[in-house]
Amino acid sequence: MAQLFSAEADRRLRLALALGAAALLLAAMAGFAYFRSDRAWGVGAAAPQPIPFSHAVHAGGLGLDCRFCHAAVERTAEAGMPTAETCLGCHDRVWNVTAQFAPLRTARELDQPVAWASVHRLPDHVRFDHAAHLTAGLGCATCHGDVAAMPRTVKAETLSMGWCLDCHRQTQTRDAGRFRHAGIELSSLTRCSTCHR
Numbered sequence: 479m480a481q482l483f484s485a486e487a488d489r490r491l492r493l494a495l496a497l498g499a500a501a502l503l504l505a506a507m508a509g510f511a512y513f514r515s516d517r518a519w520g521v522g523a524a525a526p527q528p529i530p531f532s533h534a535v536h537a538g539g540l541g542l543d544c545r546f547c548h549a550a551v552e553r554t555a556e557a558g559m560p561t562a563e564t565c566l567g568c569h570d571r572v573w574n575v576t577a578q579f580a581p582l583r584t585a586r587e588l589d590q591p592v593a594w595a596s597v598h599r600l601p602d603h604v605r606f607d608h609a610a611h612l613t614a615g616l617g618c619a620t621c622h623g624d625v626a627a628m629p630r631t632v633k634a635e636t637l638s639m640g641w642c643l644d645c646h647r648q649t650q651t652r653d654a655g656r657f658r659h660a661g662i663e664l665s666s667l668t669r670c671s672t673c674h675r
């Protein structure tokens with residue numbers, strides 16, 4: 479059979495096919511990385527709550543400070559969640575007729591915490607401390623996004639190990655002097671035992 483393409487054209491065609499295949503593979507990998515970074519980490523996904531609480535209404539619209547409901551955030555590892563009493567302080571008076579608030583009344587009667595679902599919980603082997611980060615001057619929005627604009631609470635960041643480390647590495651170069659001055663070793667923020675027990 480006569481040769482359809484010259485040797486040179488044949489070589490080019492093969493090269494083009496190979497490059498095309500490589501490009502497809504790269505696109506698939508990029509797509510995977512994209513979903514891995516957001517969807518797989520639950521970024522943007524709300525959890526079902528006992529009461530459809532809205533930060534947009536309370537922190538945004540009514541302008542309540544974050545600490546009004548997450549009172550322990552400056553002092554302890556955990557930010558803390560509001561008790562039924564905190565909500566009913568207003569809701570015994572406003573909107574008190576709705577059946578929506580039954581879970582709050584039950585919690586108050588039984589003197590139990592409200593069973594809020596978490597979208598942020600880290601695995602048990604990781605140690606995180608709110609007070610340490612707030613003392614270092616970080617605001618809630620750095621890690622939680624614009625919560626005051628959220629009708630349903632979602633994660634704004636992956637909270638993956640890579641995400642923590644990205645900031646911890648920058649912190650060391652930026653504030654190196656300060657940490658040495660405070661008597662803390664420079665490598666401490668990226669050392670495994672700093673975050674893992």
Ligand code: HEC
Nearest residue numbers: 531536537542543544547594596597598618622625626631
């Ligand atoms: C009126 C009380 C109230 C105020 C004010 C408030 N929150 Fe909340 N917050 C809640 C409740 C209730 C939940 C649990 C229900 C939910 O996740 O929507 C919650 C959940 C959260 C969560 C998710 C917790 C988890 O375990 O996933 C974050 C993060 C958060 N709040 C941050 C903030 C920030 C930042 C502010 C200030 C801009 C703020 N909150 C103001 C009541 C409040």
Ligand code: HEC
Nearest residue numbers: 529530531532535536539547560564565568569572573578
């Ligand atoms: C400072 C008073 C105050 C506190 C504290 C408060 N609320 Fe409210 N809440 C209001 C007011 C006022 C409205 C009505 C807002 C509107 O209609 O724009 C409202 C509306 C609501 C609604 C219905 C409106 C909607 O779209 O979300 C729910 C549900 C609710 N609050 C739950 C809670 C829960 C749960 C807590 C405790 C974590 C809480 N509230 C704490 C004042 C308060």
Ligand code: HEC
Nearest residue numbers: 544548551556557558559598599600606611616617618621
């Ligand atoms: C450096 C990042 C960072 C900053 C700044 C930060 N948070 Fe958090 N927050 C987290 C992480 C990570 C978790 C999950 C902690 C866990 O599961 O141990 C969390 C969990 C929470 C929770 C749910 C669990 C709990 O601890 O009670 C609330 C509520 C919360 N944050 C509110 C706030 C508020 C309000 C502020 C600002 C005053 C704030 N956070 C600032 C990273 C941060």
Ligand code: HEC
Nearest residue numbers: 604605606607610611614620637641642645646649672673
């Ligand atoms: C935006 C920057 C930032 C992010 C994101 C961040 N950190 Fe930090 N972290 C800091 C800074 C700054 C300090 C130093 C605080 C100080 O002055 O001791 C710190 C200190 C710490 C410490 C040591 C302080 C202590 O005694 O508790 C732990 C543990 C820690 N971070 C865990 C985490 C974990 C786990 C994550 C991710 C879930 C995380 N951090 C995400 C900035 C960050």
Ligand code: HEC
Nearest residue numbers: 600601604637638639642643646667668669670672673674
């Ligand atoms: C700045 C905080 C931080 C430091 C430092 C850190 N880790 Fe992590 N690590 C995390 C967080 C947060 C997670 C949980 C991520 C998630 O939700 O799955 C994690 C998860 C892990 C996991 C579980 C992986 C998985 O897929 O669940 C292993 C294993 C681990 N880390 C090992 C290490 C080792 C080894 C080092 C030291 C070289 C280290 N980590 C340093 C924050 C940290």
